[in-house]
Amino acid sequence: MIRPWFADVVVYQIYPMSFNDSNGDGIGDLNGINAKLDYIKKLGANFVWLNPIYKSPNADNGYDISDYTMIQPAYGTMNDFKALLKNAHQKGIRIMMDLVANHTSDQHEWFKQSQKSKDNPYSDYYIWSDPVDGHAPNEWQSVFEGPAWTYVAARNQYYLHSFASAQPDLNWRNPKVRAAIYDIMRFWLDLGVDGFRMDAIDFIAKPKWDNEGQSFTDVGVAEPNLTRLNQYLREMNQQVLSKYHHILTVGEMSTATPDAAAQFSNLDGSELNMVFQFEHVNLSPNPDSRLGKWNDAPVKVTELKSVLSKWQVGLDGRGWNSLYWNNHDQPRAVSRFATDAKPYRVRAAKMLATTLHLLQGTPYVYEGEELGMTNAHFNRLDQYEDLDSINAYHQVVDIDHIVDGKQMLSYLADRSRDNARTPMQWSNESNAGFTSGTPWYQLNPNYPQINARMELVDHDSVFYHYQKLIEFRKTNTTIQYGTYTELDAADDKVFAYIRELEHQRVLVISNFTSETVNRDYGQSSGQLIISNYDDDRGTEIRPYESKVYELNN
Structure with missing residues (x-):
């Protein structure tokens, strides 16, 4: 069998805004990350995935990019990034960036020009469509609730946004768009970056708006054209990725099946190294389909086993699995898949770690997961910051009247992305040691009991269990292959x-x-x-x- 070079990789994911603040402004930053590299090295992870650090208006926490080659000022400077990269490499840690190539910010210069007229050089950089009988061209819905089309009077046209209206979708059928994205990738790879996590990469391959093979996902967005997606990814690999040595790539694909993922992550290295699939984190949706993922029911063990096994068997010898329980878009794993109740939280967190890390594939550890951090259990709407959560509340409570506010708050407490975005819990001191200022987002109130300082002196802690598992899989070929x-x-x-x-x-x-x-x-x-x-x-x-x-x- 083919034994990929990355079989011993363990990735530590950092949500920069919430990881570590070095200057007291309440926002995590690059120098804060740099200061914690020894912690990551002690854990044993040998790759770090950074959520977006590019210049952004922050309509969607950095996933709306206005300049792909500038650092978000709140995070620091390009020199700060270069210092982080150099220090990480010296410690044997490689850096993977978040590539957001499906959409930009509506404040990106490309979109500012594109929306002006139908005949400027950027007019075809985005997906525009004429009105149909005075309305949007179809009824596609965005992932973040509401129509996926927004009207611009200057062009008398609608633009497509699969996510927020401030995130217009790029037109990947335009060769100039693809070339521009490839140039962005080369910019970061030439700086020494070691790979990319590709956000919503399956969304780049859309069907035509005239119902070309059109089908819909459970959120009403058109299913990607997988043939076209393969073509794009092969082109990306040929023109960019294959020119660099040992670049780690993972594509976030909410619509992927094992058969499709086997194409995208095939072991001949012609496309990507691996795919993030969503089946296990999408388990236990609400029985009322209008509510989608919003629910507070536990995941059935048999269903979880079935999905994980399906992907283990489906990609064996054909592709490569990415292994994760949670990330910046998912609630905390111990709360979702086990229990965060005091008598069992530590054992439950260790159990989840063991189950995941000994599967075939590449494990991802999301910041704080190695401590057994839990959901925040917020109980008021004004405690939430996430656009997806707030929009969903207003849609199902205030507009559609499907459930009452109390029930929806229970759903948010269980499934909101904000559960993963509370600041990292470094110590039991003020603000959990995250910042000397006022945190940009409130802390999980349990940080005095769950924090890195306490776990690092307790050799029976969740942290050291993760460390043991990571070391074991690095040295055990049976677990790797x-x-x-x-x-x-x-x-x-x-x-x-x-x-x-x-x-x-x-x-x-x-x-x-x-x-x-x-x-x-x-x-x-x-x-x-x-x-x-x-x-x-x-x-x-x-x-x-x-x-x-x-x-x-």
Whole structure:
């Protein structure tokens, strides 16, 4: 089998605004990240993914870019970035940027020119369409609620925005647009950047507006044209990525299936290294389809196992998995997939880590996940900052009257992106050690009990469990390359699987419940090598227990 160069990579994701503030203005910055590189190195991650650090009006927390080659002033300067990059490389840590290529800010110079007229040099940089009977060309909806088309009188046309109206979609059918994006990529790669996480990259390949093979996603946005997407990604690889050595690339693709992802992440290296799929984080949607993801029901263990197994089997030998529980767009993993209740939070966080890190693929650790940080459990709308959450509340409560405010607040507390965006909890001091000023966003109130300083002196902490798992997978070829076999798919409490390579077998057992159960997977014939309990009781599996065995042949 092909053994990719990145099989031992573990990525640490940083949301810069919320990571570490070095100058007391309440906003995380590049120098703050630089100051914490030793922490990341101690954890064992060897790649850092930075959420967007480009100049932006911040209509969508940096995913609306007004200049791709300038640093957001609140984060620092280009010299600060170069210092961060140099220091990271000296410590053996590589940097991956967030490439936002589906859309720009409406304040980007390209769009300012494009909206002026139909005959300027940038007129075809975005997707414009004539009115139909005085209305938008179709009924497509944006991901962030509401119509995906906005009218501009100067052109007497509508422009498409798959997300917020301040994020007009680029026209990837225009070769000049693609060339401009490739130039941006070369700019950062020539500076020494080591890869890209590509935001909503499947959205760049849209069907025509005249119903060319048109189908719709669950949010009413047109499904991408996968043939066209393959063409774009191959071109990007040929013209840019293949010219640089060991560049790590992952494409965020909310619409991907294993078969499609096997094309995009094929092991011959002609497109991307891996894909972010959404199936497991989209589990337990609301039974009322009008509410979409907004729900507060727990994820069923059998459904979670089914999705993870589907992707493990579907990409084995064909492509490469990205492994993640949460990120800047998802609620905190321990709250969503296990429990953040005090008796079990630490064991539950360790259990989730063990389950994920021993699968086949590249693990991503989102800032604070390695501490077992939890959802914030906000209970008022004015505590939320996220555009997606606020818009959804007003749509379903004030406009559509589907549920009342109390119920929707319960849904937000469970699923809002803001749960992941509260500042990093460094210590139990004022503002969690994140800033000496006033934080740009409120802290999770549990930071006195959950923070890095306390965990670094407790060798039984969630942090050190992550460190152990990361070191284990870096040195174990069975975990890096071995096949995957699920055990007892119908079990609604325990997730167990075997990784196998050249007659070496590793058994992973994880209890996703607060119950003690008995399961015999032949663990008595193996040696326990990792556990989140102090002792081994064989076939007895305690609440949120996770244990790993090397099996004897």
